Amino acid sequence: MTNKIDRKLAQLKQDNRHGLMAHIVIGYPNLPVSEKIILFLAEAGADLIELQIPFTDPLADGPTILKANLDVLRTGIKVADCFRFAEKMASRLTDIPLLFMTYINIPYNYGLENFCRDSAAAGLTGLIVPDIPPDEKDEPYHDLCLAHNLHPIYILSPSSTQERMKLIGHYASGFVYCTARVGITGARESQIAGLREFMASVRKYVKVPLSLGFGISSREHVESIRELAEISVVGSKVIDIYNSGQSEKESLEKISSFVRGLR
């Protein structure tokens, strides 16, 4: 059974096109508007979309996404609402692979098996759960993902040792999500050089395509990494842009022109 993510990656390769993955927090600023944001992102050319299920303790998220998580939780959103929302989006965006991003306590509490089964049934194609390393043997997360035709997306960063790269390379499925903590806004050559080295060592151990995210905010950034990764990721920037608009309409238009500007 092929996964929609694989088909998308094959398509990008065939078209010799650099991919773009966008991230949203489900229900931010509220469910109807986050639905619109997704449709605008799709319309503007996002190739894959990460849907984050909000959590009280999002360990790996910076202030923008953290705040969005907590704001959404205050509206009383439930995990069941997130599944319904994802299912609706998946049925509208048949071309765009959707991935759930969340923290392990959410699937653990839901029941890992049920979570994987229901994610697949809702039309999702991958999971990004930063706090479950593949070698944490106590929970069969990796195998359950595969059993339900979901790609478990693993993460590497410049702090990763060669040992970890090898290990992630062994488990990698779909693509690997590389983060570079060094923001390249106002990119300096040295930072790009460091990044180049990091991505080159990842390539040595990881045979699936790579995505790379680090506060991308312009076409130049995307240009500078297209030789390093198959996919660029825009994360908190989308939320920042939404928040910078004076009205819903303006915010959505800003997001749209931002994403178009990256292509």
Added chain:
Amino acid sequence: MKKYIVDSFESEGHFGPYGGRYAPEMLIPALVALEKAYREAQQDSSFVAEFEKLLATYSGRPTPLYFAENLTRKLGGARIYLKQEGLGQTGSHKINNAIGQALLARRMGKKRLIAETGAGQHGLATATVAARFGFECEIFMGELDMKRQRPNVFWMEQLGAKVTPVLYGTRTLKDAVNESIKNWIENLETTHLLVGSVVSAHPYPTIVRDFQSVIGREIRDQIMEEEGRLPDCLIACVGGGSNSLGMFYPFLEDEGIEMVGVEAAGLGIESGKHSARFQGGKKGIVEGYKSYFLQDDDGQTLTTHSVAAGLDYAGIGPEHAWLHDLGRIEYTHATDQEALEALKLLLKTEGLIPALESAHAVAEAVKRSPGMGSDQIIVINLSGRGDKDIFIVAEVLKDKAWLEFLKAKVKEGYGDQ
């Protein structure tokens, strides 16, 4: 074959189903390096000797084991001993672990220490060792805790630490833990995260437990000297669980000894405003480890409450979860009110001011001792002294004179000159 003690390096940080290393990939190399450094240090006699020397000459160990004669008489049951951890440098057991990890951080070539803190006792201990060893230091503390533990904030700052308020979530210990981990992710090269309790991802629960188990080892020697036998019952309060595990650990395989961990029941279990993880908490994986957490039906962690900031936390150390399931340790709880009553009792009978956290353990002894025989022995861990709690205790006891004093100070233009 040991029944309750697991080799947590062999088990990769698992205590039965609990614990583990559920950390973002970015942190894994740092956790692996810490594990390696710690295991090497353990084998290095000069490391161990320096640790012990500092505990003795800098912190003032061994801390006394005191026979509380008046309290014993008043409660009319078992003979009660108090392990006076509050007499160590910085006023709580937190210093034991802070000294150990500071030595470890220096060994790893780190330049900066960061820590989470609830009551501020761990932050204070960390700021103290940072000053002593010349580390840069930043402490993350919930905004709410900064307000209720102001004296500790003051001293941390005087010691040269930067105290950064955490303004989101519960604005207490849980979010301070989150923030310290995030800061670590950003500064792995230079910084050691000095975790203050037996929580977080492997190897922290093991390291902190080992550094704190000096408490139990000393009690063993001291009670043998005093009474010629081991105690019948050990009691300690349980926040993350470090003073209790440090006390219990060296006795775990002594089957006859009862051990009681006291959680904070806040305004009462039925009120929902409490921090008793074994009363309504369930299994979860949060902040890097699997254990019991107070959480809702979706797995979102709940806002907790306790008058004692050091106990006001949604999670509990994974080894406690395991010992709970095994039935080796009994977990009970004391309300804010019971802890305050116990504090007043200890003040009046023994002239000792326990920390609000430790007062929870005293409250349990008040309930338990009268049913015990006069030939039985209870040891209570007084994990800290209560000087830090002056503002909060004065407020809940509605002490008029203190309030008048504060008002007068402000009116005088305190600090304006």
